[in-house]
Amino acid sequence: MAYKILIVDDEKMLTELLSSHLQDCGYETFVAEDAEQAISMLNIYPDLILLDINMPEMDGLELCKIIRNNVTSPILFLTARITEQDKVNGLQVGGDDYITKPFSLQELTARVAAHLRRDERSKCTPKIVSSQGLIVNLAERKIFYGEAELNLSNREFDIVEFLMSNANQIFDKERIYEAVWGFNAEGDSNVIKEHIRKIRNKLTEATGKEYIETVWGMGYRWKK
Numbered sequence: 001m002a003y004k005i006l007i008v009d010d011e012k013m014l015t016e017l018l019s020s021h022l023q024d025c026g027y028e029t030f031v032a033e034d035a036e037q038a039i040s041m042l043n044i045y046p047d048l049i050l051l052d053i054n055m056p057e058m059d060g061l062e063l064c065k066i067i068r069n070n071v072t073s074p075i076l077f078l079t080a081r082i083t084e085q086d087k088v089n090g091l092q093v094g095g096d097d098y099i100t101k102p103f104s105l106q107e108l109t110a111r112v113a114a115h116l117r118r119d120e121r122s123k124c125t126p127k128i129v130s131s132q133g134l135i136v137n138l139a140e141r142k143i144f145y146g147e148a149e150l151n152l153s154n155r156e157f158d159i160v161e162f163l164m165s166n167a168n169q170i171f172d173k174e175r176i177y178e179a180v181w182g183f184n185a186e187g188d189s190n191v192i193k194e195h196i197r198k199i200r201n202k203l204t205e206a207t208g209k210e211y212i213e214t215v216w217g218m219g220y221r222w223k224k
Contacts, residue, residue, distance in 0.1 A: 068094030172219035
């Protein structure tokens with residue numbers, strides 16, 4: 001199976017060049033033009049990320065800080081910055097290497113291959129799911145928005161995991177109750193309504209966004 005490489009850069013000509021070259025080298029490539037797109041594509045579980053520093057809205061250093069808690073794959077910065085302090089800053093936020101623009105494709109390919117080999121020897125990638133800026137680490141049962149961790153109860157986390165993993169599908173209270181509490185659980189599925197209310201309040205307070213939609217007469221669904 002080919003390694004998956006996520007290229008994050010707002011320079012379209014460069015991403016097209018890198019994507020084409022890396023595909024010729026046998027890699028599977030994915031391209032994001034900004035931080036928001038990059039976060040939404042973490043579900044592909046990239047084996048390596050090529051990350052530009054100078055991007056609009058959120059730069060590569062800030063994005064690296066946000067995703068590093070949940071992404072163990074190598075992150076290689078692409079940058080025109082060359083000072084020692086720039087390199088120190090990149091390593092401190094979780095980057096693994098620097099490739100200074102302009103660079104040769106031969107050097108890039110060698111760096112990519114070296115980091116993939118090193119990562120393969122110590123790979124232990126947590127399972128993560130992302131949606132509209134939320135990053136859910138299923139292995140550690142943690143939810144982040146940006147750098148902030150959200151405080152959800154175990155049941156609330158289970159409901160979020162179930163709905164988010166089945167985004168855009170509608171589930172009634174009974175189906176959610178069975179998925180979270182189990183088929184043989186003795187209880188009332190009406191507790192789902194109160195749990196959903198609490199989850200919505202916490203998510204809205206932290207993000208300002210609505211993630212769970214009520215479909216009247218049918219149930220709830222996670223908006224993708």
